[in-house]
Amino acid sequence: MMQLYLQNSGGVWFGVAYEEKKVYATAFSHGEQLVLRSLLKRLPFDVPFQAVTNPSEFAKKTISLLKDLHDGKDTAISHVDLALETLPAYTQRVLRTVLLVPVGYVASYGSVAKAAGGGARAVGNVMAANPFAPLIPCHRVVKSNFGLGGYGGGAALKTQLLMREKRGYTKPLDLPLDDAVLRVFPVEFVLRRL
DNA sequence: TGCAAACCATAAC
DNA sequence: GTTATGGTTTGCA
Numbered sequence: 340m341m342q343l344y345l346q347n348s349g350g351v352w353f354g355v356a357y358e359e360k361k362v363y364a365t366a367f368s369h370g371e372q373l374v375l376r377s378l379l380k381r382l383p384f385d386v387p388f389q390a391v392t393n394p395s396e397f398a399k400k401t402i403s404l405l406k407d408l409h410d411g412k413d414t415a416i417s418h419v420d421l422a423l424e425t426l427p428a429y430t431q432r433v434l435r436t437v438l439l440v441p442v443g444y445v446a447s448y449g450s451v452a453k454a455a456g457g458g459a460r461a462v463g464n465v466m467a468a469n470p471f472a473p474l475i476p477c478h479r480v481v482k483s484n485f486g487l488g489g490y491g492g493g494a495a496l497k498t499q500l501l502m503r504e505k506r507g508y509t510k511p512l513d514l515p516l517d518d519a520v521l522r523v524f525p526v527e528f529v530l531r532r533l
Numbered sequence: 534t535g536c537a538a539a540c541c542a543t544a545a546c
Numbered sequence: 547g548t549t550a551t552g553g554t555t556t557g558c559a
Contacts, residue, residue, distance in 0.1 A: 429542060448554050458541040459554040465542080467553050482554070489553025497553095 341388035344398045345374055353405045354378050356388070360397050363422045364470040367405055368492060377491075381470040383425075408473045411503025413442040421471055429457060433465040436521060439514055440479045443506030444523035447483040454521040459483075467491065473500065485528045498533065501526050 341363065345354040354374040356364040366377035375390075382388065394402075407414040416438075423431045436455040440446050448459040448466075455462070466477040472491065478500045482488045490497035508525035 427543075433542095452541090452554085458539090460540060460552060461542040461554090463553045464551085465553095468543090477553085480553080483556090487553090491553080 341382065341386050342395075342398065343375070343378055343388055343390045344394040344402070345371060345390070346394075346402050347371070348402070348406050351406075351409060353402050353409070355398055355401045355405070356382060357395075357398055357401065361420045361422050362401060362471070362474070365401070365405055365474050366472060367409055405473065408476070409500070411442070411500070416474055419474065421474070426470075429455075429461070430465050430468075432456065433462055434469065434471070434475050436516070437466075437477060437480060438475055439516075439521055440476055440523055441512075442504050443508050443526055444512060445479045445481045445485075445501070445526050445529055446521060446523045447485075448480055448488065449483045450522045451480060454516055454519045463489070479504075479526070481529050485524070485532050487529065487533075498530075501529060505530065 341356060341358045343354065343356050345352060351367060351369060352371045352374045353367045354365065355362060356378045364378050364381035366374045368374050404414060404416060404419070423434060432455045433451060436451055448462045451462045452459045466480055467489070469475055469477040478490060478497045480488065487494055487497055504526055511522060511524045514521040514523060
C-alpha cells in the first residue's frame with residue numbers, strides 16, 4: 340500500500356509518497372497541509388494509501404535527500420527510483436532532461452524544449468505539474484532572458500533555492516544528450532538580475 | 534519596455 | 547474530436 344510520510348526539519352515540512360522502495364511523489368513547503376495536499380494531488384484517486392508515523396529506513400533517507408537539495412547541497416540522486424512510467428511519454432522526457440541540470444546552473448524553458456522536443460510553454464506545463472520537487476530540480480528552469488519564471492512554491496522560494504546553489508561558475512555549458520544538447524547557464528546570470 | 538502572435542502538450546468537455 | 551490553459555518566446559513599434 341502507498342505510504343505517506345511527512346516530517347518537519349529546520350522549520351520546513353518535507354513529504355514523500357512511496358511504496359516498497361519506489362518514490363511516487365515528493366513535496367516541501369513551510370506548511371504541513373500544503374505538503375499533504377501537494378502529495379495527494381499527484382496520486383490517482385483509486386489507490387489506497389495511509390499516512391505513517393513510523394517511516395521505513397528508505398523513507399527517512401529520501402526525506403534527508405530532500406532536505407539536502409533544499410539546502411543547496413550537491414547530493415547524488417541518480418540511484419533514487421522515481422515512478423515516472425505512469426506519466427505521459429513527453430512529460431517523462433522533459434522530467435528526465437531537467438534531471439540533468441547540475442547544481443550551480445539553470446536552463447531556460449526554451450533550451451529544455453530544444454533538448455527534449457516540444458515547445459517552451461509545454462515545458463512550463465510539465466514543470467508546473469512536477470510531482471518530484473525538489474528531487475527533479477524544476478527550480479533550475481527559468482526564462483530565456485534570465486527572469487525567474489514561475490514556481491509552485493512562490494517566486495521567493497525559487498530565489499532562495501537558487502541562491503543556495505551558487506557555485507561561482509561564469510560560462511554557459513553544453514551538455515551532450517543522445518541526439519541533442521542541453522544548454523545551461525550559471526545560476527548567477529539569474530541572481531544578478533534581481 | 535510593452536504588446537501581439539506563434540508555440541505545443543495536457544486535461545477537461 | 548475540440549477547446550481552454552499555461553511556470554514561454556520572439557519580433558516589432
